[in-house]
Amino acid sequence: MSDGNSRRRWYGLVAISIAVALIIVDSTIVNVAVPNIVNDLGLTSSQVQWVQESYTLVFAATLLIWGALADRIGRRRMLLIGVVVFVVASGLAAVANSGExxxxxxxxxxxxxxxxxxxxxxLINVGFxxxxxxxxxxxxxxxxxxxVALxxxxxxxxxxxxSWRWAFGINLPIGLIIVAGVLLxxxxxRADEDRGIDVVGxxxxxxxxxxxxxxxIEGRTYGWWSSTKPFELGSWTWPFAISPVPVAFAITLIAGSIFVVRTLRRTAAGLPTLFRFDLFGINSFRNGNIAALIVSLGEFGIVLSLPLWLQNxxxxxxxxxxxxxxxxxxxxFTASGISAALSRHLQPAAMVRAGIVAEIVGIAALGLVISPTSSWLAVVPCLFVYGFGxxxxxxxxxxxxxVDVPVQRSGxxxxxxxxxxxxxSALGxxxxxxxxFTTAAVSLENGLEDLGVPxxxxTGIVNAVVDSAGGAIPGLSGDPRTAAAAPVAQQAFSDATRNAAFTAAGFLVLGLLATLSLGDRPRGRHAPGYAAQEGPADTPALT
Known part of the structure; x- marks a missing residue:
């Protein structure tokens, strides 16, 4: 491969990475901008929740669809369509004048x-x-x-x-840069074979x-069985005593079962399907996905609780x-910089384990330093180690x-x-x-009881702190009637944040154990030296 083509691939990687940054930054920016959005648009509590969750639900629901469709219509084309859709939607969000x-x-x-x-x-799987x-x-x-941090x-x-509107408006110039980079x-x-599109699937x-x-996501909010809070969708309110959450899980089971049975039958008949289960016959793919799911339970969980603790x-x-x-x-980013050097001495699976160990050390250390009197000087080194992992x-x-997925089925x-x-991530x-929030409520309840609060x-203080995700804590010290409860609330929320950190570390330990089933030997078209070869990618046996 010529130096020009090699440089072009790396320039393309920059454009691809900026595209990833676009969607990750947007999901975290919104969390910071929500208080200002509420004040500007007068959102209800239900609308606030849906501003945050509507994106996540659609994102999770359609990942599989677009990945498979990209194999058919072209991966670069799908990326460009996605960027345009995302940028147009960002523009609509920036000028929105209502919660709806x-x-x-x-x-x-x-x-x-x-x-x-x-x-x-x-695209990375195909191009490198x-x-x-x-x-x-x-x-x-x-x-x-x-x-996630930036x-x-x-x-x-x-x-x-x-303005909060720039939290969305910033995506427009970034999107133009991505489109230009991807096109250039x-x-x-795309896949060599056109298997059609399974719309019902x-x-x-x-x-x-x-x-x-x-x-x-919503089990804690609306109740895992009985309704603990009204579920509202526009002007419609959930009318049943049972929570919508178990109903959602029932729908998952029914729709998922139909999908699996239907996919197996259509695969046997040679008809188009969204994906084929034979991918799970590839050991590295099956075991790697199990490990990825478990690691995701704890990997970004602390980002949920840490900002609340730092601010409140x-x-x-x-x-x-x-x-x-x-x-x-x-x-x-430091890990990215040294990964090339490490790859000369460690196989990918070994690097995965080393990274997870660093995550465990960083997040466990963070749990140890969390307290109402903590300094950022103690927190930042823990986050650095965690981020490195x-x-x-x-x-x-x-x-x-x-690594062993056939190139034509990369999407x-x-x-x-x-x-x-x-x-x-959703489960985490x-x-x-x-x-x-459960441990914060229990710890605060016990602390207030020891303080002699009626x-x-x-109950009023505990509900205010938990329902506001800790946002009510700063106000406690400003009211003479609740000033004595403020230190108790700060300690309770710190204890709860520490428990969340240790729980995340526990999930990461399980993820580390799950990676032990992954082999270290590079195979297929991604083995060292294969880049010099020309011709179609080899297709591994699905064993």
Missing amino acids: ALIGARIIQGFGGAMILPTTLS TGRDRGIAFAVWGSTIGGM GPLLGGWLTTSF FVDES ALLSAVTFASLAFGL VLGYTAFQTGLVLLGLAIGS VGLATAQLTGVVL EGSGLQSTARQIG IAILGTVL PAAR
Whole structure:
């Protein structure tokens, strides 16, 4: 391969990485901008929730669809379509004048984001081989880890210095850069065979994953069995005593079962399907996806609770919180920088394990230093180590999962891998959110009881702190009637954040154990030296 073509591939990787950064930054920016959006548009509590969750639900529900479709219509084309959809939706969100308009724009963003993520993976899987492929995935993974931390910093700056609308408007110039870079430096690729499109299978897949994501994310809010809070959708309110969450899980089971049976039958008959289950006959793909799902349970969970603790207990502003989280980003990008050197001495699966070990050390250390009197000087080094592990493990695990997937099925495999991670993330958020708020409520209740606060007042304070995700804590010290409860609330929320960190570390330990089933021997077209070969990619036996 000529030096010119080699340079062109790496320029293309820059464009692909910026596309990944676009969707990751946007999802984290919104969390910081929400208070200002509420004040400007007068959102209800239900609308606030849907501004955040509508994007996630659509994203999780359609990842698999767009990944498989990209194999058929062209991966570069799907990436460009996704970027255009995402940018147009961002423009609509930036000019939204009501909660309904903003939620609608977020739904469209979810479609665009789901087109982008698996397609970036499949383009890297197709475009790089051998050691270059490991480096490319390291850049991809470190971009995700770094942007998770940079998003709050950028969002805090844009919201504070300009307007929350710029949190969406910033996507327009970034989108133009991505489109230009992809058109100039990324080659088109698609599957050799056109298997058609299974529309019914796509709809069943969307229903399955949307209902699963809804149940996992909203279980703590609406109740895992009985309704604990009214579920509202526009002007309609859920009328039953049973929570919508178990109903969502029932829909997941029914739609998922129909999808599996229907896919198996259509595969046997040679008819088009969204994906074929024979991919799970590839050991590295099957075992890697299991490990990725478990690791995702704990990998980004602390990002849910840490900003709440920093702002509501330590009193940091949104911008200061972003500066603290910058430690995670620096660690992630550092891992990207040294991954090429490490790849000369360690196989990808070994690098995955090393990264997960670093994550465990960083997040466990973070749990040890969390207290109402903690300093950022103690927190940032822990985040750096954690971010280093994320940057090292995330990309290499992605490479391990896809290493033996036939090149013509890269979009299909990437969609499945992204979906497994998304399910793991949703499950992790559900579990860690439950740990955070349940233990905060119990600890605060016990602390207030020891303080001699009457039962009715205890209940009011506990509900205010938990329902506001800790946002009510700063106000306690400003009211003479509740000033004595403020230190107790700060300690309770710190204890809960510590418990969430240790729980995340526990999931990562399980993920580390799951990676022991992954082999270290590079195979197929991604083995060292294969890059020098010409001709079609080899297709591994599905064993």
